[in-house]
Amino acid sequence: MNALVELRGISKHFGEGETRVDALRDVTLSVRAGEVVGLLGPSGSGKSTLLNVIGCIVEPNEGWMRLDGEVVYDGQWQRRDLRRLRLEKIGFIFQFHNLLPFLDSIDNVALVLHLAGYPKVEAQRHAVDLLEYLQVGHRKLAMPAQLSGGEAQRVAIARALANRPRIILADEPTAALDSERAAIVMDLLRKLAVEQQAAIIAVTHDEKIIGHLDRIFRLRDGRLADDGDSARA
Amino acid sequence: MNLAFREIRHKLGRFALTCLGLTLLLGVVVTMAGMYRGLMADALALPKSIRADLWVVQADTNGPFAESSRIPGNTREMIARVDGVVAAGSVTLQPVEIDRDGQGLKLEVVGFEPGRPGGPANLIAGRSITRSHYELIADRKTGLALGDRLELGRDVYTVVGLTQGSITAAADPVVYVTLRDAQDLQFDLTPPEARRAAARGAQRTDTDIVNAVVARVSPNVPVEAVAADVHRWKHLSVLSEDEQEAILASVVIKHARHQLGLFMGVLAVSSAVILALIIYTLTMDKLREIATLKLIGMPDRSIISMIVQQALLIGLIGFVTGAALVSAAKDRFPRRVVVEAADLGMVFGVVVVVCLLASVVAVRVAVRVDPARALAG
Numbered sequence: 001m002n003a004l005v006e007l008r009g010i011s012k013h014f015g016e017g018e019t020r021v022d023a024l025r026d027v028t029l030s031v032r033a034g035e036v037v038g039l040l041g042p043s044g045s046g047k048s049t050l051l052n053v054i055g056c057i058v059e060p061n062e063g064w065m066r067l068d069g070e071v072v073y074d075g076q077w078q079r080r081d082l083r084r085l086r087l088e089k090i091g092f093i094f095q096f097h098n099l100l101p102f103l104d105s106i107d108n109v110a111l112v113l114h115l116a117g118y119p120k121v122e123a124q125r126h127a128v129d130l131l132e133y134l135q136v137g138h139r140k141l142a143m144p145a146q147l148s149g150g151e152a153q154r155v156a157i158a159r160a161l162a163n164r165p166r167i168i169l170a171d172e173p174t175a176a177l178d179s180e181r182a183a184i185v186m187d188l189l190r191k192l193a194v195e196q197q198a199a200i201i202a203v204t205h206d207e208k209i210i211g212h213l214d215r216i217f218r219l220r221d222g223r224l225a226d227d228g229d230s231a232r233a
Numbered sequence: 234m235n236l237a238f239r240e241i242r243h244k245l246g247r248f249a250l251t252c253l254g255l256t257l258l259l260g261v262v263v264t265m266a267g268m269y270r271g272l273m274a275d276a277l278a279l280p281k282s283i284r285a286d287l288w289v290v291q292a293d294t295n296g297p298f299a300e301s302s303r304i305p306g307n308t309r310e311m312i313a314r315v316d317g318v319v320a321a322g323s324v325t326l327q328p329v330e331i332d333r334d335g336q337g338l339k340l341e342v343v344g345f346e347p348g349r350p351g352g353p354a355n356l357i358a359g360r361s362i363t364r365s366h367y368e369l370i371a372d373r374k375t376g377l378a379l380g381d382r383l384e385l386g387r388d389v390y391t392v393v394g395l396t397q398g399s400i401t402a403a404a405d406p407v408v409y410v411t412l413r414d415a416q417d418l419q420f421d422l423t424p425p426e427a428r429r430a431a432a433r434g435a436q437r438t439d440t441d442i443v444n445a446v447v448a449r450v451s452p453n454v455p456v457e458a459v460a461a462d463v464h465r466w467k468h469l470s471v472l473s474e475d476e477q478e479a480i481l482a483s484v485v486i487k488h489a490r491h492q493l494g495l496f497m498g499v500l501a502v503s504s505a506v507i508l509a510l511i512i513y514t515l516t517m518d519k520l521r522e523i524a525t526l527k528l529i530g531m532p533d534r535s536i537i538s539m540i541v542q543q544a545l546l547i548g549l550i551g552f553v554t555g556a557a558l559v560s561a562a563k564d565r566f567p568r569r570v571v572v573e574a575a576d577l578g579m580v581f582g583v584v585v586v587v588c589l590l591a592s593v594v595a596v597r598v599a600v601r602v603d604p605a606r607a608l609a610g
Contacts, residue, residue: 048608057528057605087530098525098607100236102243107234114234115530143243159529171608 002069003030004166004199005054010063010073012049012222023049024060025222033166033197036190036212038204041219047203048171050219054201055090055169056082068166087115091160091198095172097152099144105131105155106140112162130158134188150181157185161192168192170202174209186212236526236535237542240519248547251511255551256558258504259584263559264566265497266576271569272489276402276481279341280474283324284354285447286456288472289463296470297326297444298402298477299484304469306416306441309346315462317454322349323443325415328405329385338375339405342385344415350447353409359394366414370394374406385410386418402486404568416440501583509591512544516595523599524606536599541592548588552581 012024023046031037039047052058053065056072065073068089072078079085086092099108106127113123131137134154136147144152153173160168170189174182186209193200202213210216218225241248280288280298288297289304289312296302306323313321325344330337345351347362353370359379362368369390371377381392390410399407410418420440450459456473463471472480482490516523523536556577563570 048605052605052608055528055608057603057608083527083530083532086528092528092607094525094607098521100522100525102236102240103234107239111234111531112529120234 002033003066004033004068005029005031005201006064006066007054008064010050010053010060010065012046012053012058012060022222024053027063027222027224029217029224031199031201031215033199034193035214036186036193036200036202037215037217038202038210038213039217039219040204040210041225045219046222047219049222051169051171051201051203054167055092056085087112087163089165089167091163091165091168093153093156093160093168093170093173093202095175097144097149097156097176099147099152099156099159101144104141104143105136105147105158108144108155109158109162112159116163127158127162130162131155134158149176150184153177153181153185154188157188157192161196164196166196166198168198168200170200172204172206173202174204174206179208182206182209183212235542237539237546240539241543241546251515252547252550252554255504255508255511255547256554258500258507259551259555259580260558262497262500262504263556263572263577263580264563264570265493265500266580267559267563267570267572268566268568269490269493269497270571270573270576272402272486272493273482274571275400275404275569276486277478278398278400279343279407280477280481282353282355282396282399282407283343283351283447284449285350285477286450286474287318287448287460287463288474288477289321289446289448290444290470290472292468292470294470295472295480295484297324299480302444303442304444304446306412306443308443308469309349309446311466312446312448312463315448315459317451317459317462318448319451320350321446321448322346322351323412323446324351325412325419325442325444327415327419328401329418331383331385333376333383339403340375341401341405341407342415342418343407343409344412344419344443345409346412350449351412353394353396353399353407355396355398356394357397359392361394362409362411363393365411367391368393368411370396370409372396372399372406372408374400375408383408388414388417390414400569402481412443416442501587504584505587505591508544508548508587509594511547512540512588512591512595513598515543516540516599520598520602521607523602524604527602528604528607533600537592537596540595540599541589544588544592544595545585548584552584556580 008028010024010027013020013022015021039050041047049058053060060073106124109127109130110123113126128140131140134157136151136154139147139151174185189200190212192198290296290302291304294300294302309321309323312318323346327342329342330339367388367390369392371392373395377392379392383390450456460471460473463469526536560572563572
């Protein structure tokens with residue numbers, strides 16, 4: 001199966017000289033379609049930097065990266081419009097859902113489709129379909145403040161999936177949820193990965209969801225401590 | 234999907250309060266502009282109501298409104314004989330303060346010759362003066378009504394006519410009496426002084442002095458030509474209607490005008506700073522949302538548009554409600570407030586520019602927001 005996310009020799013440092021901090025050192029990994037992988041490691045190990053690099057938010061200093069078949073970094077960005085790249089290829093799920101507080105559930109999801117150029121009616125219809133698929137269709141008109149933590153995270157997942165990205169990056173997706181809801185969300189992500197043939201990369205500290213991951217990449221001082229083939233813990 | 238309006242709807246109370254604050258601020262700016270216009274209108278009201286083409290005054294003076302001017306009463310006959318003059322009339326002006334119902338009432342008493350230029354041209358009720366003595370035409374602002382009786386000096390006058398808009402640069406209402414009555418009022422001594430003077434055997438001096446002669450010029454004759462003829466008399470100066478208005482605008486209300494202009498400038502700058510702070514604060518409050526929007530692929534131009542739309546909407550609502558408020562309340566101000574479309578247009582233009590400038594700082598912050606901020610815990 002082809003890898004949707006491939007990184008080779010990715011390094012990233014911040015600052016120079018005595019203040020230089022090596023956040024990532026020679027990171028090589030690949031994630032295939034249908035996989036849910038976890039990035040684990042202590043604080044400051046480089047998890048968030050790696051997620052930002054894969055999300056094309058932070059530019060690496062060296063290495064090579066291919067996303068969904070397109071080489072996006074080879075010593076430098078290969079595309080000028082990284083915003084468009086993110087819109088087309090990557091969905092983001094946040095720790096605190098980051099729904100826009102002034103939009104209801106439908107419009108939070110439909111916004112991504114508007115940005116992608118969908119007509120309004122089609123965007124709204126697709127957003128409703130997604131919310132129903134994620135079993136929060138009954139809360140489609142609710143504002144984020146009116147949603148429970150689990151409902152808000154599902155709406156956020158719907159938003160991440162709206163434009164059918166093949167790569168989904170999740171930053172502590174279960175940190176704000178109790179064990180039961182965390183398990184439900186992880187089962188959902190697994191289901192999505194399989195059904196939509198997406199690669200899901202989740203940064204987490206949450207040991208209780210490790211059982212839901214296909215593979216785990218452990219980071220320590222910016223290096224991968226294993227090659228991610230340790231499979232389920 | 235218009236995010237600017239959606240966010241406003243979500244925070245409607247806060248938005249309404251912000252607009253209310255700006256409404257009051259811009260209302261004060263519009264009021265200042267209206268007071269400025271009102272000051273000009275008040276200053277020009279009296280000369281405009283007399284409708285003279287030429288004002289003949291004492292030599293080397295800017296009289297009779299800006300400076301004291303005294304010329305002989307027979308000047309009128311001289312002016313009336315000048316080629317091109319179709320009518321001329323003598324006028325006197327004298328400020329007085331009388332007691333009316335226990336309250337002080339400041340008036341400008343204008344003496345004129347009925348049937349000749351110098352009288353009120355804006356009569357709204359009653360009639361002009363027909364008797365030689367003790368009849369009076371009052372501006373409505375005095376609070377007098379037709380038939381009311383008013384004591385001026387040693388005599389009692391009956392109100393026979395009413396005008397509207399006859400006021401001085403100080404916004405005091407004008408009353409018109411016959412020239413003879415005005416001269417008596419101007420030159421007669423008070424009763425105790427008169428008794429003392431009579432006891433000393435003093436003779437009454439010539440009181441045929443006027444402050445100005447106003448002339449109307451034939452439409453077929455250039456006003457400048459008539460003015461040049463009058464200038465030949467070395468003891469007289471002559472001012473055209475435009476010159477008279479220019480003197481009033483530049484001399485009489487110069488300081489008040491500058492002060493109002495200064496206040497307007499300070500208020501405009503204050504409004505700009507406050508608006509900039511409001512827009513900046515609104516933007517700072519949603520940096521995480523902006524980071525999220527950037528992360529999910531929203532272009533910078535859409536985020537800029539959102540900020541600028543909100544700034545313009547706040548400015549527009551503040552301006553419209555502020556202008557409406559002032560228009561509704563302008564007649565309740567103690568001094569005249571004239572709200573002109575041109576001034577409103579200028580203030581609106583300034584508000585739009587200020588809104589755009591005020592957005593600049595907020596836009597700079599928004600554009601620099603790192604999308605990674607959305608991922609931070």
